[in-house]
Amino acid sequence: MNITIIAVGKLKEKFMKQGIEEYHKRMTTLANVKIMEVADEKTPDQLSEKEQEQVKDKEGERILAKIPQQAYVIVLDLKGEMLSSESLAEKLNHLALHGKSKVVFVIGGSLGISESVRRRADFLWSMSKLTFPHQLIRVIVMEQVYRAFQINRGSSYHK
Template sequence: MITILMVRIKLFVIGKVKESYIREAIADYAKRIGSYCQIECKEFLESTIPDDHPASVDGAKKNEGEKLCSGITQQDYVIALDRTGKTNTSEGLADIIKSCEVNGPYQIVFLIGGPHGLSVSCKNRADYILSMSAMTFPHQLARLLLYEQIYRAFTIIRGQPYHR
């Protein structure tokens, strides 16, 4: 017999969602996802960059990376979102989530970077670096797309008629 435990999904993200229409869409998906798992999103402030010097940008990214990684535990399955990562299908993401439901680890952490992207340490910690497209999205849209894909993944896992 296969025992399926409810996974917990956490999003650690840099920056707030300013547009109300994006916040509403995210809230709608979060509510739908809530019937399959616990999901929460922790927002961290963007680090200020005093000038456009590459060293300042690197410092800010490093600082943001430390904040993002601070809540990760050793057992978590970490998926970092980065344009240059590996692309996957919705079924592929569903397989990853299903494997965590069946075999553990039972907590999945998704990381979304700020305007300058994720630090090297975030990418090094990640078990999987996921690219949703070769194009770059603003972090707010990346977050919305991710919520939709997590919802879609659960409907695939449960065999429900959302995904075509």
């Protein structure tokens, strides 16, 4: 399976980079994993709603340009469906069994995701009702994808 994670902005914190590198290394025998960053827009504090939408639209255009046409797209979104780790494993297993070998996870910027990216999504996934820094979500997605593969292999990692 080919997994791509498209995320807005550069990862800055060393500990987050190390976490992603660790899970990326663990995934090498399980799937081909690629992480792609797209530039984020500058977001001054006092943006109007219209300006916020413009920022998300520009970031969304960059995201959409990176998504292969045949890919199954999972967008992280507060309005999405919450999944257990086992449900995510089931979903990935189902996709693999039904010929969906390219799966793209999309992580928006600090303002969220554009409507155009939401429309491109095959599935909207909400991690939690909690608010997380979008950079931390990258580490969590990597860990959950790794966990899903371990669940599907019958490994004890996920317990």
